[in-house]
Amino acid sequence: MTATLQPDLAERVGMDPAFNPSACMNCGICTAICPLGLRHLPREVFAYVVLGMEEEVLQHQEEVFSCLLCKLCEVSCPAGVHITENVRALRHYFDRNVFRLQGR
Amino acid sequence: MPLATSDTIAILADNLRLRKSVLPIPAANAIRWTEGLHLRRGGDTVLYTGQMYQLIPYIEQLVAAEERLGDSFLAGFTGFGRQVNRVLNLAGFMAHPSSAERSVYDRIPHNVALLLRRAGVDFGSLFEDDLYSGALIYDLGVDEVLAAHARTVYEVFQKYEVKEVITIDPHTTNMLRSVYPTFIPGYELKVRSYLEVLAERGFGPTRRLAGEVAIHDSCVFARYEGVVDAPRQLLDQAGLTVREPAHSGIMTWCCGGPAESLFPRRAAEQAARRVGELRAVAGRAVTMCPLCFVNLEKAAEDVIAIEDISDYLLRACEGPEGESDGQL
Ligand code: SF4
Numbered sequence: 001m002t003a004t005l006q007p008d009l010a011e012r013v014g015m016d017p018a019f020n021p022s023a024c025m026n027c028g029i030c031t032a033i034c035p036l037g038l039r040h041l042p043r044e045v046f047a048y049v050v051l052g053m054e055e056e057v058l059q060h061q062e063e064v065f066s067c068l069l070c071k072l073c074e075v076s077c078p079a080g081v082h083i084t085e086n087v088r089a090l091r092h093y094f095d096r097n098v099f100r101l102q103g104r
Numbered sequence: 105m106p107l108a109t110s111d112t113i114a115i116l117a118d119n120l121r122l123r124k125s126v127l128p129i130p131a132a133n134a135i136r137w138t139e140g141l142h143l144r145r146g147g148d149t150v151l152y153t154g155q156m157y158q159l160i161p162y163i164e165q166l167v168a169a170e171e172r173l174g175d176s177f178l179a180g181f182t183g184f185g186r187q188v189n190r191v192l193n194l195a196g197f198m199a200h201p202s203s204a205e206r207s208v209y210d211r212i213p214h215n216v217a218l219l220l221r222r223a224g225v226d227f228g229s230l231f232e233d234d235l236y237s238g239a240l241i242y243d244l245g246v247d248e249v250l251a252a253h254a255r256t257v258y259e260v261f262q263k264y265e266v267k268e269v270i271t272i273d274p275h276t277t278n279m280l281r282s283v284y285p286t287f288i289p290g291y292e293l294k295v296r297s298y299l300e301v302l303a304e305r306g307f308g309p310t311r312r313l314a315g316e317v318a319i320h321d322s323c324v325f326a327r328y329e330g331v332v333d334a335p336r337q338l339l340d341q342a343g344l345t346v347r348e349p350a351h352s353g354i355m356t357w358c359c360g361g362p363a364e365s366l367f368p369r370r371a372a373e374q375a376a377r378r379v380g381e382l383r384a385v386a387g388r389a390v391t392m393c394p395l396c397f398v399n400l401e402k403a404a405e406d407v408i409a410i411e412d413i414s415d416y417l418l419r420a421c422e423g424p425e426g427e428s429d430g431q432l
């Protein structure tokens with residue numbers, strides 16, 4: 001468990017106003033339906049983003065980059081979470097802050 | 105593992121930025137599909153491949169190398185390769201598919217051109233200026249590189265004064281129709297997939313291919329672009345009975361392809377599950393995306409025959425009029 005929370009994490013991850021991990025109501029449909037059987041993405045990782053738990057987000061790099069962006073979860077989500085766009089925003093965050101890709 | 109993922113993304117992004125493709129391929133091979141078609145250069149309407157089909161045999165060569173190297177196909181070039189790749193196209197040294205390996209992927213855009221001609225569509229090609237769309241870089245979230253590339257592609261369309269683009273695969277369709285407008289203010293281009301164009305205009309089949317095929321919808325066509333009815337309508341006009349697997353249409357199952365560049369084993373597992381679903385409803389399956397085709401075909405082995413939809417449609421236009429003799 002991380003010692004410091006970062007309240008501005010969601011703001012730093014989000015690329016545009018469509019970024020809406022806080023719309024998730026943790027119903028679990030996405031987890032049940034995911035063809036890859038991803039266990040932590042979307043809902044748990046989205047919750048870490050909303051709660052500012054950056055360390056936990058970073059620990060889920062493999063799931064963030066394994067997601068097929070297939071949208072099966074998104075068309076089934078009752079809360080209208082923009083799951084694939086949110087996952088892309090998380091990748092962008094890794095690219096910039098972990099892999100240091102931007103501005104090279 | 106984290107290093108390999110970051111290096112893979114860096115190499116792909118550098119290639120797009122420096123060489124206009126994630127995996128630069130020889131220009132002669134990118135335009136081989138146009139041979140014998142006598143297409144005009146440019147014009148109001150162009151058939152645009154985004155190099156998607158042509159890229160597949162090269163990607164497969166790299167994936168084969170991955171199987172020797174580790175979990176990410178460029179893992180063997182970690183760190184060092186990332187630097188070298190900026191001045192030298194590493195992929196050029198690794199990927200040399202044979203002409204036989206390339207021919208199936210050259211055939212599909214060629215098929216599409218023949219089908220559009222039958223439908224009376226007037227179109228040209230951009231030949232070597234038909235650039236990769238950047239779909240993989242967009243998926244990997246490298247938006248700054250994608251934004252610059254999208255502008256380059258759009259400038260090519262403007263240079264040729266193109267008004268309408270007919271695409272082949274779902275990824276290029278999605279990029280040009282739905283993604284580019286979010287990056288380029290004032291973007292104006294009509295974009296339709298050839299399946300939509302043929303469904304609207306008819307493609308004049310001369311015989312009915314009696315038989316059953318399991319349909320594998322592309323996630324991107326079905327859920328991003330709403331292309332669900334057109335392929336069913338066309339297959340029906342070709343005389344085929346379309347069998348729907350457990351997951352189909354808007355609820356289709358992914359072939360696993362998008363995981364291939366970073367996690368090929370996960371991609372293969374998903375493809376095997378999907379082949380099982382398709383096999384449960386028919387002995388043949390039809391795809392409409394090059395990534396679906398290659399991923400499912402590798403998993404299919406001998407249990408199911410996978411073909412691109414353009415192969416079926418063109419076969420329904422060849423040979424004598426009437427019913428087929430049961431041969432698909
Ligand atoms: S389906 Fe939507 S609301 Fe339910 S847990 Fe997943 S993201 Fe949250």
Ligand code: SF4
Pocket residue numbers: 030033034035036037038041042066067068069070071072073074083084
């Ligand atoms: S988009 Fe990602 S998380 Fe959602 S069902 Fe597909 S693979 Fe699973």
